Amino acid sequence: MVQVGSTAGTTGADGRLSDAARLRRLADTGLLDAAPCPSLDRLARAAAHQVRTAAAQISLIAADRRVVAGQAGPAVRHTFCRLVVDSDAPLLVSDARTDDRVAGHPALGNGVIAYAGFPVRSGDGYPLGAFCVLHDQPRDWEPRDLLLVEDLAAAAQTEIRLRAEARTARRLQGVLDACQDAYVSIDLNGAVQAWNAAAERLFGYPVADALGRQVSALIIPERFRPAHEAGLARLRAGHPSVLAGGRVELAARNRAGGEFPIEMTLQVDGELYHAFLHDITAKHRAATGRELRLAVARALADATSAEQAADGTLAAVAHALGWAFGEFWQADDEAGRIARVGHWISPEHDLSAVTADRPFSVPHGVGLAGHIWATGTGLWAPEVADDPRLLMRRDQIRQAGLHSAIGLPIRSADRILGVLLLFSVEVEEPDAEVLELLDGVCGQLGRYFERRRAEDLALALAAARRDFDRVIEQVEDYVWTVEVRPDGSIHPVYGSPGGRLVIGPPADHPDLADAMDGRVHPDDRAAAEELPRKVLAGEAAENEVRMIGPDGAVRWIWTRAIPRREGGRLLVDGISTDVTDRRQLAEQRERLLTDQREQNDRLRRLDRLKDELVALVSHELRNPLGAIRNYAEELLLDDTLSADQRHLTEVIDKHSAHMQNLVDDLLDMARLEDGSLRITPAPIEIGALVRDVLQSQQPAAAGKSLTVAADAPEHLAVRADPTRLRQVLDNLLSNAVKYTPSGGRVTITAERVADEVRVTVTDSGIGIPDDQYDLLFDRFFRASNAIKQGIKGTGLGLAITKTIVEAHGGRITAAPATGGGCCFTVALPALQ
Structure with a gap:
């Protein structure tokens, strides 16, 4: 902007020129100290061109200066624009040299001869300046030229007003953005018209996203939207706002959907509603x-x-x-x-x-x-x-x-x-x-x-003290506390009523040392003297000595004493109990234990005699049974036997074989128990042994239509006695076949687990009651369900099997199989 001219040549009536309200409007345009305004320059050029004048200007008149906001043609230092503002009316001069209204005006010296100027006013009617065209020759202004200049002056007025309003809006927006409270303005339809930076921070929507959108969709929780719409409808119907002019607390939501409390102050400006919103979450x-x-x-x-x-x-x-x-x-x-x-x-x-x-x-x-x-x-x-x-x-x-x-x-x-x-x-x-x-x-x-807890402990302590006192009053033990003075003397502090029964009359609180010294049995005085010596040395001590009562009866008294320091005092807490009955019971117990040991010795001798008898009988039966089987086999080779004779011979052979197996089991058990059974270990491939045992049991399994499967990989070796290990597998597999009903399934698997080889035999048979698994490997034990179903057996096979497995350094376990039946697992050390 160009600042020109002075106050000279005015009419002197500068009341309007100095009016504070007008000057504030002028300052609000921002044009007094702003850079050139291209849009106003274009309007000035249009006027000069259309009217064919030497120059055109848009001047703003301050109290002490004139600022050219837009111009066309050469700069003119002085014009008649102050007169236009002073009079707030158009000024038309055809020849300034002969016009008394401008006589002596400095503009004449600048060559301004012809002049046509129109006021440029603020939005509320204050004259801020003039839009004028200038010429250096006299000129009669034509009406159409004046109408054009007036129209261009109106356009300039609108441009200046818009700039002022925009500047005010920017300044207001700056104030609102600097405000710590959120500012939101809406119209009667609920559309957002204004949104400051605090609102952006509070609700999370940038200004561009918020303007023009419904405020309910932005910040009002869904459950409150019907009430909001109803309120807007009342406002559109002409009813006053019930929320305006006061502070109200409401719930709001942000862009992320979070809900929080706000405090709102609402102001009404025509059809716009301005709300200042403050987050009161901290307050809440x-x-x-x-x-x-x-x-x-x-x-x-x-x-x-x-x-x-x-x-x-x-x-x-x-x-x-x-x-x-x-x-x-x-x-x-x-x-x-x-x-x-x-x-x-x-x-x-x-x-x-x-x-x-x-x-x-x-x-x-x-x-x-x-x-x-x-x-x-x-x-x-x-x-x-x-x-x-x-x-x-x-x-x-x-x-x-x-x-x-x-x-x-x-x-x-x-x-x-x-x-x-x-x-x-x-x-x-x-x-x-x-x-x-x-x-x-x-x-x-x-x-x-x-x-x-402290109160409960205090109550419990008080109750415990009362209970203690009641118990102490009932017991026959003597509970006592004494103090040991520095001179070694002993003074009673507490003594329970049971002292009379234990130590004897005459006092409730006797001098313990004197009472003990006078009544200790002569043979126990050394033990009695050891207790006070340890207590004085700070050690807990106890003894059990005989005391002679006033009635001459000898009683055993057990005493335990524990020393403690309390405020520089040496206190000893103790209890003395008449244990005469216990001593007598202990003596009786020793006699009973002696009798029990003798009884156990007799039972062991009987058990040994039984085992010897079993071994003897088994040995004596073995040879006759062998002879019977040999003769039966010879007879079966004779083709001249009749059918009945052959049947009877086969029965003799079958039952003699069964008795021979029983005798063999008894002999094996006897040898295993007395340690005479020899184990001759050698490297054995488990897979080959499993298949061999499986083949030997195949006829019996086929007779019951059992499905028998094996999974034993090659090169899975252990170090074991081949005969005895085969005996183990024969026992387990034959048991599985025996106890599995027709159409069932028997599987035998072998695998290496860490340093062990585990062989597992699983059947789908009758199983074993859960409470009988612990007895399964005992001699002569047979499961109750096997006995009920009439399945024959001696109860020795599993006992022998377990002993053989343990002799190899292994173990055998039994457990229920999935879906019914039993699962036996033999674990032996793997051959490294």
């Missing part, structure tokens, strides 16, 4: 914190037990935060478990899937409560059903519609007393302020429980 949280602490304090004050305190606190916390479900878990350090002892459920939700009526507990570190107990740190899980730390109730939590969870430990000093858990039906993101608030609540609970 402070109030919520105060109310919560008060509610917790009230619940703790009203509680008569730890469970009531927990339930009351859960109700207060969950209600204050709007969460649906809360649990209190109490830790038991000794048991290593944490148990749910209280819970609270919002009446609005059905959470039976996760509450259940019965209480339950979990081990240390298990589940959400166990995890918090183990780590000692709180957690906030936005989607708790997906949290790997919660493994126990995932399905129930999903079924109940719960999402987020908060868990915090309840501490007392360095110990965790319990865990507070809260669950929400909404997805809640972690909030440090809420955690801090709940941490304070947990601190209240911890102090309450510690205080309650």
Whole structure:
């Protein structure tokens, strides 16, 4: 902008020129000290061109200067524009040399002869300057030229007004953007017309995204939108706003969907409604914190037990935060478990899937409560059903519609007393302020429980003291405390009523040393003197000596004494008990033990005689049975035998073979027990042995239509006695075939596991009752279900099998098979 001219040549009536209101409007245009305005220059050039003048100017008149905002042609230092503003009317001069209105004006010296100027006004009518065309020759202005200049002056006026309004709007927007409160302006249809930086920060929508959109879609929670639309409808109907002019608290939502409280001040400007919004979350949280602490304090004050305190606190916390479900878990350090002892459920939700009526507990570190107990740190899980730390109730939590969870430990000093858990039906993101608030609540609970524990301990101590006194009054033992003075003298401090029964009359508090010294049996005086010597040396001591009572009876008295220091005093606590009956019982017990040992010796001798008899009988039977079998076999080779004779001979052979097997089993058992059975180990391939044993049992299995399968890989070797190992496998496989009903299945597998080779025989047979597995390898034991079904056997096979396996340094186990039947596993050291 160009500043020219002076105050000279004015009419002197500068009241309008100096009017403060006009000058403020002029300053608001921002053109007094601004850079050249191209749009105003274009208007000036249009006027000069259309009217065919030497120059055209748009001048703004301040109190002490003239500023050219737009011009065409050569610069002119002085014009008649101040007169136009001063008079607030157009000024037309055809020849300034002869016009008295401008006589002596400095513009004449600048060659301004012809002049046509029109006022340029502010929006509210204040003259700010003039739009003029200038010529250096006299000129009669034609009406059409004047009309054109007037129109261009109006255009310039509009341009200046728009610039002023834009500048004011920018300045206002700057003020609003600097404002800490959010500013939102809407029209009667609810469309956003203004949106400041604070609103952008508060709600998350940039200005470009907010302008023109419905305010309800941006910041109003969905449940309040019908009320908002109804309010706008009342305003459009001409009713006044019930919210304008005061402060009201409302709920708002941000772009992320989070809901929070705000305080709103509403102003009405025509058909625009301007709202200043302030986030009062901190205020609400402070109030919520105060109310919560008060509610917790009230619940703790009203509680008569730890469970009531927990339930009351859960109700207060969950209600204050709007969460649906809360649990209190109490830790038991000794048991290593944490148990749910209280819970609270919002009446609005059905959470039976996760509450259940019965209480339950979990081990240390298990589940959400166990995890918090183990780590000692709180957690906030936005989607708790997906949290790997919660493994126990995932399905129930999903079924109940719960999402987020908060868990915090309840501490007392360095110990965790319990865990507070809260669950929400909404997805809640972690909030440090809420955690801090709940941490304070947990601190209240911890102090309450510690205080309650101290009170309970005091009550328990008092009750224990009363119980102790009652018990002491009833017992016949003498409980006592004495003080040992520096000079070695002993003075009684406490003595129970039982002293008369133990030590004898005459006093309730006798001098213990004198009483003992006078009544100790002469043979026990050395033992009696050892006790005070140890006690004076600071050691606990006890003895058992005989004392002679006033009636001459000898009693055994057991005494234990424990020294302690208390405030510089040496005190000795002790108990003395008449153990005469115990000594007599001990003597009787020794006699009984002697008798029992003698009885055991007799039983062992009988058992040995039985084993010797079995071995003798087995040995004596072996040779005759062998001869019978040989003759039977010879007879069976005779083709002249009749059918009946051959049948009878086969029966003799079959039963003699059965008796010979029984005799062999008895001999094996006898040898195994007396250690005379020799094991000659050698490298054996298990696979070949398994297939050989399987082939020998195939006829019996085929006779019952059993499916027999084997899985024994090559080169799986052990070091064992081939004969005895075959005996083991024969016993197991024959038992499996014997006890499996027709159409069943028997499998034998071999595999290497670490340093062992394991052979497993599994059948689908009748099985064994669960309570009889421990007896399975005892001699002559047979399962009850096998006896009921009439399956024959001696009960020696498995006993022999176990002894053979253990002789090889292995082990054998039995267990129920999947789907029924039995599974026997033999584990032997693998051949390295």
